Amino acid sequence: MKARVTVTLKNGVLDPQGKAIEGALKSLGIEGVESVRQGKVFEIELSAGDRVKAEAALKAAADKLLANTVVENYRVEVLS
Amino acid sequence: MKARVTVTLKNGVLDPQGKAIEGALKSLGIEGVESVRQGKVFEIELSAGDRVKAEAALKAAADKLLANTVVENYRVEVLS
Amino acid sequence: MKAAVVLFPGSNREGDVASAIKRISGKAANIVWHADSELPANTDLVVLPGGFSYGDYLRCGAIAARAPIMNAVRAHAERGGLVLGICNGFQILCEAQLLPGVLQRNAQLRFMCREVYLRVERSDTPYSRRYNAGDVLKIPVAHGEGNYTADDETIKRLEGDGRVLFRYVSPEGKLDPKWNHNGATNAIAGILSEKLNVLGLMPHPENHVDPMIGPTDGRGLFESINTVLEAA
Amino acid sequence: MNISNTVKITPELVAEHGLKPDEYERILKLIGREPSITELGIFSAMWNEHCSYKSSKVHLKTLPVTGPIVIQGPGENAGVIDIGDGLACVFKMESHNHPSFIEPYQGATTGVGGILRDVFTMGARPIACLNALRFGSPDHPRTRHLVSGVVAGIGGYGNSFGVPTVAGSVGFHSRYDGNILVNAMAVGIADADKIFYAKATGVGLPVVYLGSKTGRDGIHGATMASAEFGEGAEEKRPTVQVGDPFAEKLLLEACLEIMAKDCVVAIQDMGAAGLTCSAVEMGAKGDLGITLDLEKVPVREEAMTAYEMMLSESQERMLMVLKPGKEAEAEAIFKKWGLDFAIVGYTTDTLRFLIRHNGEEMADLPIKELGDQAPEYNRPFTESPKLPVLDAASVPAPTSLGDALGKLVGSPDLCSKRWVWEQYDHLILNNTVQRPGGDAAVVRVQDGPKALALCTDVTPRYCEADPFEGGKQAVAECWRNLTAVGSTPLAITDNLNFGNPERPEIMGQFVGCIRGIKEACLALNFPVVSGNVSLYNETQGRGILPTPTIGGVGLLKNFEQSATLAFKASGEAILLIGETRGHLGQSAYLATLFGREEGAPPPVDLTAEKRHGDFVRDLIAKGRVTAVHDCSDGGLLVALAEMAMASGIGAKLEAAPSGLPAHAFWFGEDQARYVLTVPAAAAPEIESAAKAAGIPALRLGVTAGEQLTLPGENPISVAELKQRHESWLPDYMAGNG
Numbered sequence A, B: 001m002k003a004r005v006t007v008t009l010k011n012g013v014l015d016p017q018g019k020a021i022e023g024a025l026k027s028l029g030i031e032g033v034e035s036v037r038q039g040k041v042f043e044i045e046l047s048a049g050d051r052v053k054a055e056a057a058l059k060a061a062a063d064k065l066l067a068n069t070v071v072e073n074y075r076v077e078v079l080s
Numbered sequence C: 001m002k003a004a005v006v007l008f009p010g011s012n013r014e015g016d017v018a019s020a021i022k023r024i025s026g027k028a029a030n031i032v033w034h035a036d037s038e039l040p041a042n043t044d045l046v047v048l049p050g051g052f053s054y055g056d057y058l059r060c061g062a063i064a065a066r067a068p069i070m071n072a073v074r075a076h077a078e079r080g081g082l083v084l085g086i087c088n089g090f091q092i093l094c095e096a097q098l099l100p101g102v103l104q105r106n107a108q109l110r111f112m113c114r115e116v117y118l119r120v121e122r123s124d125t126p127y128s129r130r131y132n133a134g135d136v137l138k139i140p141v142a143h144g145e146g147n148y149t150a151d152d153e154t155i156k157r158l159e160g161d162g163r164v165l166f167r168y169v170s171p172e173g174k175l176d177p178k179w180n181h182n183g184a185t186n187a188i189a190g191i192l193s194e195k196l197n198v199l200g201l202m203p204h205p206e207n208h209v210d211p212m213i214g215p216t217d218g219r220g221l222f223e224s225i226n227t228v229l230e231a232a
Numbered sequence D: 001m002n003i004s005n006t007v008k009i010t011p012e013l014v015a016e017h018g019l020k021p022d023e024y025e026r027i028l029k030l031i032g033r034e035p036s037i038t039e040l041g042i043f044s045a046m047w048n049e050h051c052s053y054k055s056s057k058v059h060l061k062t063l064p065v066t067g068p069i070v071i072q073g074p075g076e077n078a079g080v081i082d083i084g085d086g087l088a089c090v091f092k093m094e095s096h097n098h099p100s101f102i103e104p105y106q107g108a109t110t111g112v113g114g115i116l117r118d119v120f121t122m123g124a125r126p127i128a129c130l131n132a133l134r135f136g137s138p139d140h141p142r143t144r145h146l147v148s149g150v151v152a153g154i155g156g157y158g159n160s161f162g163v164p165t166v167a168g169s170v171g172f173h174s175r176y177d178g179n180i181l182v183n184a185m186a187v188g189i190a191d192a193d194k195i196f197y198a199k200a201t202g203v204g205l206p207v208v209y210l211g212s213k214t215g216r217d218g219i220h221g222a223t224m225a226s227a228e229f230g231e232g233a234e235e236k237r238p239t240v241q242v243g244d245p246f247a248e249k250l251l252l253e254a255c256l257e258i259m260a261k262d263c264v265v266a267i268q269d270m271g272a273a274g275l276t277c278s279a280v281e282m283g284a285k286g287d288l289g290i291t292l293d294l295e296k297v298p299v300r301e302e303a304m305t306a307y308e309m310m311l312s313e314s315q316e317r318m319l320m321v322l323k324p325g326k327e328a329e330a331e332a333i334f335k336k337w338g339l340d341f342a343i344v345g346y347t348t349d350t351l352r353f354l355i356r357h358n359g360e361e362m363a364d365l366p367i368k369e370l371g372d373q374a375p376e377y378n379r380p381f382t383e384s385p386k387l388p389v390l391d392a393a394s395v396p397a398p399t400s401l402g403d404a405l406g407k408l409v410g411s412p413d414l415c416s417k418r419w420v421w422e423q424y425d426h427l428i429l430n431n432t433v434q435r436p437g438g439d440a441a442v443v444r445v446q447d448g449p450k451a452l453a454l455c456t457d458v459t460p461r462y463c464e465a466d467p468f469e470g471g472k473q474a475v476a477e478c479w480r481n482l483t484a485v486g487s488t489p490l491a492i493t494d495n496l497n498f499g500n501p502e503r504p505e506i507m508g509q510f511v512g513c514i515r516g517i518k519e520a521c522l523a524l525n526f527p528v529v530s531g532n533v534s535l536y537n538e539t540q541g542r543g544i545l546p547t548p549t550i551g552g553v554g555l556l557k558n559f560e561q562s563a564t565l566a567f568k569a570s571g572e573a574i575l576l577i578g579e580t581r582g583h584l585g586q587s588a589y590l591a592t593l594f595g596r597e598e599g600a601p602p603p604v605d606l607t608a609e610k611r612h613g614d615f616v617r618d619l620i621a622k623g624r625v626t627a628v629h630d631c632s633d634g635g636l637l638v639a640l641a642e643m644a645m646a647s648g649i650g651a652k653l654e655a656a657p658s659g660l661p662a663h664a665f666w667f668g669e670d671q672a673r674y675v676l677t678v679p680a681a682a683a684p685e686i687e688s689a690a691k692a693a694g695i696p697a698l699r700l701g702v703t704a705g706e707q708l709t710l711p712g713e714n715p716i717s718v719a720e721l722k723q724r725h726e727s728w729l730p731d732y733m734a735g736n737g
């Protein structure tokens, strides 16, 4: 089973990396970019099993480790 | 307009981060995790405009900056 | 003083801090393995050293914060025991929520190794009694992710409670963005827990204790700890 | 890529493996049949330039490699010298030029990782890293990106691994536009009687695989490192390897732990052409055969073929022959550090290199011949034509000395490299007595008082103009930098970076430089104990400047007696040791201010070099000087400015001696010179000591104020100079350069 956990910075938390990328894209002449925020994505292979359990496990993984919930949000998707 | 660029390591390229996270999830007792690969996601705000142009701009952004195409693949999505 | 320095895979300044402790207290520190679940009996100071635990993969300190030994460290802190986290150790303490906030990438997005100036904000803590409030110390930093960040409320609380122990300042002791090399909120370099027994800081006082090698402004921190523990 | 072992070997396939038709004929003769594809891969790995040194061997053999302090010269993973008290210093330098051009961050990290492995494979704990970097012209569109990636990569690896990066050099020149140089050096300390070697002994002993898993990284990387770049260089991208400093740190700790437990017979790291080179080396050196069963190799990708496993360049791996009965103990140590441990084969008495995969024979080759019978070429070469000595009178004077000095200290080559070395943790381990920014780094050994002085040097402009003098100069400057901090220079490692050796002019540069290095090493009693050759640094027929980087190690018995270059106080006498003739040919002055790279480089008088250096070292040891700096790029006034900028103290200087144009005196690059400061009262005595020893000594002035003042010139503010010196690189990297 394939799953994906996406971790992004909460609104309002300063993102120095995103800011730098935003600046760089502008100076590369990429048009229309207003803002950039950088996050992480984890592509996870799970041993076959049931979807509901998988989601619970992924949520636990995100809460315990993958995201720092002080500054980050996450989203869990089971893909297949 | 909101868009997302997801950057992931090409198959076969060593992912030391993913490997370390995989080990940590296992030792935290998260069940069923077989493998983890870590990627990046960029959430980009674009000034309103046409979708096709936006996609082209994002592809250019990914090629020129967001992805290191030596070792990474990317995927562009215009969300709204 | 009976110090325990925790060794995580990827720690690399454990030797530097252990030798600073030895130099100043005359006593060797125990090196404790991350996979252990207990601290040596009668440990009175726990040090989480600098380095790149688990390669600093995922987020700095994130994986180490979940290591088995950290339960014992948490219990030690809850009992009021001293816990000192330096650099990666500070990052681990934040990830373990023994201290609030996070350490983000340096504003310039580069690793920086240089001497910086720190202002001691108060001297009535176990880590600073050998300094005076307002002292300016020259101490090196060596990090890529030391930009202290927390939500407004947390910052307000830290400031209100006087829990900021060290700040990046100019050589004259003035707040100045030019001397806040990593862009930390309020130029915060080191913070204390509510009970003042847990300290996390980004700079490396352990690298400035030997007159043969350079300045010795870091000694006061270890001398303070030693004084407190020897008096206990 | 999925290659069956039975594919037909075609001339195209042979060529793709970088083997010339006559080299293939040699293979056929050697094994008496057509090789399997795995065997062809093994030959290509063993016989390429990078591993076999086929173009350079005959010349390298001429270098002086012995001496009373040499424990191990070239030929092992790293050189080993005796530094007294039962301790040895283990060091080597290696290039990662091509990979860094293609992917600067990963190329540089894996370069640092590789050289660290070379050092700890021998049982040494690394104590310092250095590097020498050459980039293209600052105007070249890729340069900024390459600088940024390479520097971050070097720092990224060393910082995480936990070893201070303490010195190095950075230069720019359009001749590196298409081929940058990334030379990394590592230095370690071991007990002199506990050095580990690659040579296996004993039949039937387990061959153990350690470290990270094998993937399809860098397959054909070694071949790439020896292939001239063509238009399609971008296509070769997937062969880039990714470094994992975290894994290497664990590998270091595990290896040192296992070595301390007396488990190890032989050890070899897997560098270029990984499993192939390491296994062949162990067997061939020990006159043993090796049998490997590849299904036992820890892999991280599916369906890897024998060919791929034998050629993979996955990083952070080692091969070891264990003492009998030590398997369990060794395995426990590796498991504790979370590393893979697998017995993948054993030693035999057959002298065959036998590779099996799931029971099927994939390769069966004579192990000694794989290494020994590699082709060796004495390639034709033409000596570089000698250039005339440039008449100083033909070089224009500057508008003012101050203006010229400002331009020089703010130029890409001579500006401060702080932006670079601040990205390196240069303080970790708490032994860095002299940090980057001086003539050489000084690193305390264990608890002292012993210390090592370390530096890397070469002046490619000189080597291009006259390979022989340039080779001499690189060694002499390295020796001088080590001397300037007060150390006794002991030995060097070299990294010889050149263009395509199949071109006689390039081969001529190579041969010339080696002759120069040899002469200087002999005269200065400064043997070569390790090194690396990087050829084919060439794009579309345009080679790099010949760049034989020299990495030197010196010994200080007591680091408290080391000298630094900063002026210490006002009112001290400034002395110049050595003779000034005002040699402006190939000078930084000529190149930076007038864009001219002309004439012969300054000649190096090795006898004077030795005499002057020994004199200065003796003064330092006796504590009679307060500051010391060698004179190199930019000449005397630049040296003085560097001493002033390091301290904020200025100097009141005398006029240039009559008979020389002022700009030739102040900016000429004559060799064998040092600038010293001494308390004013001590100056006469030192001058007469110099005179007695037949050493030129000239009073240049006194330290004073916060400006450099020269008769008839506007005073030059040290703070303003420093501003220019410090700002070029950060401004350039910020995109304002």
Ligand SMILES: Nc1ncnc2c1ncn2[C@@H]1O[C@H](COP(=O)(O)OP(=O)(O)O)[C@@H](O)[C@H]1O
Binding pocket: D130, D131, D132, D133, D165, D166, D167, D168, D169, D170, D417, D420, D421, D435, D436, D437, D438, D439, D440, D441, D455, D456, D457, D481, D632, D633
């Ligand atoms: N890539 C680098 N890494 C670390 N230190 C460097 C690097 N480049 C330059 N430095 C340091 O900057 C100083 C000046 O370098 P350089 O001009 O090459 O010195 P020198 O002329 O004495 O050989 C030296 O201390 C050197 O070690």
Ligand SMILES: [Mg+2]
Binding pocket: D438, D439, D440, D481, D630, D632
């Ligand atoms: Mg020098």
